[in-house]
Amino acid sequence: MGDLAIGVARLLCIRIKGTFWLAVLLVTAIPYYGDAYCHIHQWIVNDNTEPGNVGIPLWLDFIVPTVGLLLYAARNSAAAALRLAGESRA
16 A cells, blocks of 8 residues: 555656655655665675565665655756746846
């Protein structure tokens, strides 16, 4: 059900603009980073080196939320620069 809730929230981002994107990114990033922590914990404590633990899932648990947050930051930075450029012309 948590995945369904995250999916619905992501779809709502299409309709709701503004800081709602950040809320959905954080709701998505927290479980991803938590999963990454658990993968590393299993790797260190239980020597679990299975591909499903330290392979692609581990990397994606870091990459997906980080890329999303960086894109959000870049979008806000570009929007702020455009606002400043528009104000300086006025």
